[in-house]
Amino acid sequence: MKFSLSPALVKNSLASHSWIGLLVGFLMYLICVSGSLVVFSGYMKRWEQPAVPEFHTLAPEAAARAYGDLLAEKPDISGDILLMLPRENLPRASVVSAGGVYFLNEDGSRGGSIATPWSNSMVGLHDALHIPGEWGLILVGVIGAMLCGLMVSGFLAHPRIFRDAFNFRQGGSRHLEQADIHNRLSVWGAPFHLMIAVTGAWFGIAMLMYTLFGNTFFDGDREAAIAAIHGTSPKLEQQVEVADVGRAISAMTELAPGARPIFINVEAANSPQQYILLGAHHPEALIYVEQYRFDQAGNFIGKVGYSDGEPGKQVIFSLFRLHFGHFGGLLVMVLYVIFGIALAAVSVTGINIWLVKRRKRDFINNIWVGLVWGTPAAVALSALAAVTLHSGAPGYFWLPLLAAALLGQWLDNETRTKAWLQWATAALSGMLVLIHVALFREHALSGASLVINLALLLLAILFFALGARTAASGREVQSDLQPVRLT
Template sequence: MSKTLKQTAPRKKNWLSPEFVRAMLAGHSALGLAFAALIYIVCLSGTIAVFVMEFQRWEQPEAPLVWEAPSAGVLQRAATSAFDSAKQEAEHPDLSIAWDGSRTPHFTVRVRDHDSGLEREWLADGSGALVEEIDAPWSEFLAHLHINLHIPQSYGLFIVGLTGVALLSSLISGVLSHPRIFRDAFAFRFGGSLRLQDADLHNRLGVWGLPFHIAVSLTGALLGLSVLIIGVLAMAAYEGDSEKAFAEILGPRAGENMEAAPLPDLTALMQRVRDDHPEAAFRSVHVEHAGTAGQMTHLSMGVPGHLSVATPYYFDGSGTLIGDGGLETGSIGQQILGALQSVHFGWFAGMPVKIAYGLLGLALTIVTHTGVTIWLHRKREKGNPAPFWERVWSAVAWSQPLALAIAALVALSGATGFILASYLAATVASLGIGILSEDGRTGGRLLRLLGGLTLLAVAVMHMAKFGVGGGADPMGAIVDAFLLGSGLVLSLSGVRPLARRRVLAAGNNAPARRAMGDR
């Protein structure tokens, strides 16, 4: 009797040793758990903040829209109007004007004065007239939540920067702790073990969006730790002179000569830049100590084909070009600096890239969420469940849609001074609901239902305030439709599992009811 010998292909040896993989996995888990809540909030707020300019339009849908690039004469008229208004309250105000049609049709004019505390911002029309002051408190709240978590600027930026470092480290250690992560890029196990299902979702979204995840975490870390980086640069290259280091990066500051002088001639300055770069388009201008002999003008002009929004060109009080920031054609370091913000927020190629960033940012948020749920599932499978932390994490995850929606309701109601307080109160209340709930799933479902209903209420309040069409700006109707759709999905995701649970409970009690009927 002959036996057929089966030849099996030798298993490929992993390129990383088991000991190294275990160490990376332990580090990945520890780092992710330590920063989980911060990473989750920063990722979710950043995903929404990609569209912060659209939300600004939604909050002011009756504001003027400027679709064509303002001429130098229009810019000059807006500058003069803002300067004349500021001079009534401040002696030496700073003046800023911005328009970038690739990002938003809002034409903004700002004046600030550190000595008097003056700070005013207007939206101008196509003629340069200042039509109305900027009033988008929820968008501003959202931006600060992502940038510095509403903690004092220097500390908040540092914490967010460290969060970016932790996220980047988690991504790298996650790849190194899963040698088969790329080979299993399309493997997904539906049903069965919740841990395996969440692990597949975690790994697949992590791999598919890995270039994006690394880009946003790296740029976020660099932006958040910029003050620390400049401090190190000052010590290393400028013998501790931080002012010189800041000047090298941020450009020269205004001089001490406060004698009255005309505002910069923007027509002449823009023409001077276009003599060397004919295709350069206006993006913004900032005049420090405007209307003085020592004023310093930073005129930002953008050239197509660069990730940087624009390069600033520096003009002194006499209108002489004294240099530029080199963000488009300077050194590699300067070009990286110029591209950081655009790459981080996806503000470099119009709405299609913004939508892609929104979807990829949502994927990164899910990766963060499932990273914790995998750990919790693993503890339960090992017979050492952590029901308290299951309830807490579910509350952390689903508190944010509810809290952000409540903050939007408060902003629409006009109580702008209570936006942050309402957000914090909603977050704390959500944690209480989660902790007191029967389990993590029950608390999460209730918070999803509340969050969905609140999003629906936000859309309804906006339509009641500006009309069913959302106002003159079509973005109002678009955002309202998005809020209605998101609210409906969240509400149904909370209602359907609860309804299914009641049906199952009724089915389980049917034999007892029949027995009672027989009696």
């Protein structure tokens, strides 16, 4: 008996496949663009609140005062109480607890409330595509795993890819031009792209991996697998006293003289089981922090062992800094942005190649160009909403992006859509700088704020020039298509 599918089913299946491919490529593009921004998340937070006092160290007695003031104000507070200490890219101190989130002055006194909605929104876009719960993290992790597969299959499918690493065929067919950009950027950034894909996949599917480790090595006990990697909470029974966070910080000069404390978390605060967890950065290691644990009196209990424990622990706790480029200083961060944008271009050109191969033009082309060039405009508009309205609601990003896609369909002209959105990005970036300076005055013209505002001005100039070039290329095409009048 011959099995066959109806032509209608085949047609619908192909359409579904096309939409799924377009969706995955676009989501990967969003993750890459937002990830390039998140590399500078510390600078972004400083730009959003430029008037906050900055300093490089918080003295132990200042940290003790901050914690004591919080308990004096809210003696019944419970849960975890986190003190973030000044660090390299974010030289500020803050307190995070059920009693509120606010900055600290250098003497440990309370400052203003923390409000960084745009930075948080971009981190949420990169980590989970603004999808609540664990589903967004899992989806991003799955896309990272798919990127690994795409890289491997891409290299296997193009045996001449290294031989043609410097071969650009611009000015000819659009298919060859897009293919060359796609393949060249893939080759040049391959080590970086693979590292980003692997580490990003881990963040998204970590809980699934813990389940696998538990089933494989711990007789099905996932919690035991997590404890083996992250350590277990100390079992303490104490008469509740104010946790001596100052003593814990002071003890680090003997425990790890070269390490720099960057946060203190009083876990299970105001309970007999409370203890102090101190995270310290080790400059000689790639790990994010080593975790040192103290009882409520500041007596050292032990450390987890990320800095000198089993290789697996060291690798897992190095993934964060490796993924976001938070090592090696500003130069490494700039390189991460360059390679991140290159990976975004690889995602876009991959879809462009598919669109050209279809040998037809329809609403997919219109929507795609709107989404690609609407993304920078939506990012700029979301930043504008955060500065003026103090809101980082996902709608300030997704609604402009939807409007850009609808604009592409309405104009029904890819060149015009591209030019209009490039000019919109230029206008929004320039407006963002003017409003930021008007709101924060001298604070907008110094430190991290000055760096970001100059970058925004450069982006405004770049996108204006791109828009002018795109519009000019469209006019040239129209001129070439004009009929020749014979006399």
